Amino acid sequence: MNDDFTSATNVADGSATVGFQAHTVHEVSFYQVAADDPPEKKYQTGVRCLAGGIPTRARLLFEHVIEAGHGTSKVRFHWFLALLSDRSLHDLAPQDTTALRAARNHPVRDDDEYTDGLRIVHRLLDAVSTPNADHGPLLKDLDRLPPDQHDKILRHLHLVIDGPLQDQLWRLEISRVHTRRLAADRQQRVWKFFQPVPAGPRVAPVPPNATQPGxxxxxxxxxxxxxxxxxxxxxxxxxxxxxxxxxxxxxxxxxxxxxxxxxxxxxxxxxxxxxxxxxxxxxxxxxxxxxxxxxxxxxxxxxxxxxxxxxxxxxxxxxxxxxxxxxxxxxxxxxxxxxxxxxxxxxxxxxxxxxxxxxxxxxxxxxLFSRQDDPHARxxxxxxxxxxxxxxxxxxxxxxxxxxxxxxxxxxxxxxxxxxxxxxxxxxxxxxxxxxxxxxxxxxxxxxxxxxxxxxxxxxxxKLADKPDDTEMAAWLECDRKLLMDETLRHYQLKPSDVIAHAFVDAPAPANRKRARVRYGPWRYSRYRILLFLLTRDGVRQASTELDFERILFSRPERMNYRFEAVSHVRVVASDVGHPRHVTLRLVGGDAIEVPLSDEDAERPEPGEDVHLLSGVALDASGVRRTVHVLEGIAAEGKEWIHRQFALAGAGAAAPPDPAS
Structure with a gap:
């Protein structure tokens, strides 16, 4: 295993676990937006949701902005990223494919800093239908984009492209992940996210003078x-x-x-x-x-x-x-x-x-046992x-x-x-x-x-003044996930284009973990159990590991391989609001793969929060929704589900190109 999976750092004083850890909810208006808020605030909140790994909510906010008549290039650019974030075209539902086709038919008329970025997104989608073409000019134009747009495209759209271009984009993204993983002084700051806002200093009141009146x-x-x-x-x-x-x-x-x-x-x-x-x-x-x-x-x-x-x-x-x-x-x-x-x-x-x-x-x-508080003492x-x-x-x-x-x-x-x-x-x-x-x-x-x-x-x-925000936590976790996937691909000698589909689950570690979140944000944990499912033509490649998020340290991963036909059934335990909480994948030989998806009380809202919205945010950020969809599909139909799913997705992937791009 490479050094990325054994690196560690000391954490600052004050982050130790003390036999218990109550959860922390930071009272900041990071993902909150009201129905009557102006479009600009909805757009900014959507950008934060996208950066925080909540693309479904981000997409809804961008659509509200577009419906309000503010469908500028920067809004549509981020809408495309939200729709396609960590999804291949094969993963799109029919309604998503229809929405993608309609959006691509919308001409790019703006001339601002996001126009070129939006055109690059369209060209990347066009490249799906021409996998063997020379994509050198496209990659050069991608490199010319402002760093913010360039990094966002690589982060969210790396699974959209198939074939050699996908492999090139993946190598380009991984080369940057090693740096971004430790960016913004992660080693010295990450523990602070799990610290609650401290209660102000207080001192017990002084007992009154007990002298009797007489x-x-x-x-x-x-x-x-x-x-x-x-x-x-x-x-x-x-x-x-x-x-x-x-x-x-x-x-x-x-x-x-x-x-x-x-x-x-x-x-x-x-x-x-x-x-x-x-x-x-x-x-x-x-x-x-x-x-x-x-x-x-x-x-x-x-x-x-x-x-x-x-x-x-x-x-x-x-x-x-x-x-x-x-x-x-x-x-x-x-x-x-x-x-x-x-x-x-x-x-x-x-x-x-x-x-x-x-x-x-x-x-x-x-x-220790002396008093120096009497001013009259001589x-x-x-x-x-x-x-x-x-x-x-x-x-x-x-x-x-x-x-x-x-x-x-x-x-x-x-x-x-x-x-x-x-x-x-x-x-x-x-x-x-x-x-x-x-x-x-x-x-x-x-x-x-x-x-x-x-x-x-x-x-x-x-000391807590430079506490990382939720988007930084999400970006660091995304880097850890991509390094795990890259390590797994190299172990199995696979290229990204060899993977039909993949699914992640970021579950809380079973013990010695702390957790915190911002209001309406997903839980972030100090220790994760990360599961990765790679669907290839030959079957499923599965890797699981424990991530010490504070020390930036992976445990030695456990790997399993099994054919699609080896999956006998999938059992999903749902929460009170209908979202999956625990998945059991049982193989034909009798082996069971337990996949915990969340804490039992992870969907419990704070006062004023909507439980359904909060649950959806948690599912979006953890990758649970996509994982359950994939596992249930292969359990029900095996390899036939893969062929049928990709045939349907492929039919809708070739959306007509945008003449203006």
């Missing part, structure tokens, strides 16, 4: 009792002439003031540090969230990214155990702030990835508070002993009031200060965290 009154009453008792104690000492005790009272009062003023900062920090350690303690869940739900998917993402963002030199098991508490805290926040129907877990994966990286960084810096608070407490203790004991000595009853009563009022005031003021500081610090912390998340969100959006 707390301040109680604190001031207790403080008043404390102050009155202290002053009365000092007056007792002065009245009885205890000068030394009075000095001790002043020392105790000063120490108490310093301890209260500096100790409040120390007490607030100690309380918050204790609360922080309690928040981040090791934790084990006792009840799992329901499988498949938003909370369960967020759990999976946290497990995945924390296991992935492992600090250097850290054991994974220890890391996951030590961060269990903080994971719970962050997980609960994410689930709570994004718990709504229109937000999915993949939309917040960027945030979970950022949070895991932030926790790792703080772990490596040794700041390094000397604890020391000053300790000195104040020492002065209060020494001076207080001296003062209390002296007061009890000079006035036992009055001193005892005053000391009781002093101690009771002091204890109540300290406890009440500490609670008030802790709540005030907690609320203020949480507000600052919330602003900081929101700013950090906003920056992470902007970085992720910038």
């Amino acid at each position: 707390a301040h009154l109680l604190a001031w009453v207790a403080t008043s009792v404390l102050a009155a008792a202290a002053l009365h104690l000092g007056w007792i000492l002065v009245q009885h002439g205890a000068v030394g005790a009075a000095v001790a009272w002043l020392v105790a009062a000063g120490g108490g003031y310093v301890a209260a003023w500096q100790g409040r900062e120390w007490g607030v920090r100690a309380y918050r540090s204790s609360a922080s350690g309690h928040d981040h303690r090791p934790w084990h869940r006792t009840q799992q969230p329901p499988p498949g739900g938003f909370a369960h998917q967020v759990d999976n993402l946290f497990q995945h990214y924390f296991a992935r963002y492992l600090p250097y030199g850290q054991d994974r098991h220890t890391w996951m155990q030590r961060t269990a508490g903080i994971r719970k805290e962050l997980r609960d926040e994410v689930v709570e702030i994004y718990r709504e129907q229109r937000v999915t877990a993949p939309q917040v994966a960027w945030l979970i990835r950022y949070l895991a990286g932030d926790v790792r960084s703080r772990w490596e810096q040794g700041t 390094p000397g608070n604890g020391g000053a508070a300790a000195l104040g407490l020492a002065a209060l203790g020494v001076g207080g004991l001296w003062t209390a002993a002296a007061a009890m000595a000079v006035a036992p009853l009055a001193g005892l009563t005053t000391l009781v009031l002093l101690l009771g009022g002091g204890a109540l005031a300290a406890r009440t003021w500490l609670h008030i200060l802790v709540e005030e500081r907690r609320h203020a610090a949480d507000l600052l912390d919330r602003e900081r965290r929101l700013a950090d998340r906003q920056a992470a969100f902007q970085r992720w959006c910038a």
Whole structure:
């Protein structure tokens, strides 16, 4: 097998599968058009549909434009491409052949940039009836076309021509496919198509201040009792002439003031540090969230990214155990702030990835369990508070002993009031200060965290800014398909002209796939199972392979050969709207070939989408419609169906040439 089937590339960070993958529908008006839209918009939408591998819808839009009186050369040029895209003249239904003949009888009167392209299309159709003629001038004129028209003709009409000209056009097309397959930086961009539009950054609201309404009154009453008792104690000492005790009272009062003023900062920090350690303690869940739900998917993402963002030199098991508490805290926040129907877990994966990286960084810096969000914190608070407490203790004991000595009853009563009022005031003021500081610090912390998340969100959006559009995805897939077909032809030593008909099926891979689409567009998958059927005069050549679309890597293909007569029957399982979903091809020897055509819910529309239109788009893009038609035909009549089909198609293929071309 050649290098094209073994090439690979690394994908960018963020595209990993995390045990689940919800589908993504990009809310862009790429294939949407209303009945009252102007012809120019219908034309532009038709061009996008054609580029996106939806030729049937493109043809209908072009016909609406022509019926509205805008049948210019560029519209008719694209109409021909839509009618004949990836079809030979043998594949045309009778009504298509009639439409083709009528269109070719329409004179080319315009003189614009698409006139020459339209004439080349007509000349290529004329070449069907003269396969042995010299087509050198035709190929030279084809090469002179603008690159856009030239590439479109080769992409969509390579099956129209039979004989040597078909082989020449195929070689010309394959020579360009190798370059286009990796064009537009596919290796670094393709994974971004499967990323949903990220949900904006959010932070949990700050709990309000929990101080009770009467707390301040109680604190001031207790403080008043404390102050009155202290002053009365000092007056007792002065009245009885205890000068030394009075000095001790002043020392105790000063120490108490310093301890209260500096100790409040120390007490607030100690309380918050204790609360922080309690928040981040090791934790084990006792009840799992329901499988498949938003909370369960967020759990999976946290497990995945924390296991992935492992600090250097850290054991994974220890890391996951030590961060269990903080994971719970962050997980609960994410689930709570994004718990709504229109937000999915993949939309917040960027945030979970950022949070895991932030926790790792703080772990490596040794700041994971510390708080740096209190603007009042000072390094000397604890020391000053300790000195104040020492002065209060020494001076207080001296003062209390002296007061009890000079006035036992009055001193005892005053000391009781002093101690009771002091204890109540300290406890009440500490609670008030802790709540005030907690609320203020949480507000600052919330602003900081929101700013950090906003920056992470902007970085992720910038990374996704060059996400490929649907037409680029379709063009890359088309190149992969053509390379598979070219490899199969070379393996069987066949030329394109040796193939009577061919059919592709682009089915989703059975596992480890992601999928996304634009509104009214077909599903694009990160992994495909591609089946190719080549109908030759000797029978069917079948090749199947798995394509890793992100890594641009084919698995080793599996091939089968069988005669038309070996097909005993074909069983088609249809969807609710009547379109085939699964085909089983059974051979005479008993072997069964299973052909999955789509996901079970691939036709499920988003709000506002039409299920029938969406299903038709999916069939058009996947090649299912043509494949089922071919398989059912050979199963029903074998080789006779091939002869009859081609005889009928050949009779209508020789449409009269256009005199103006």
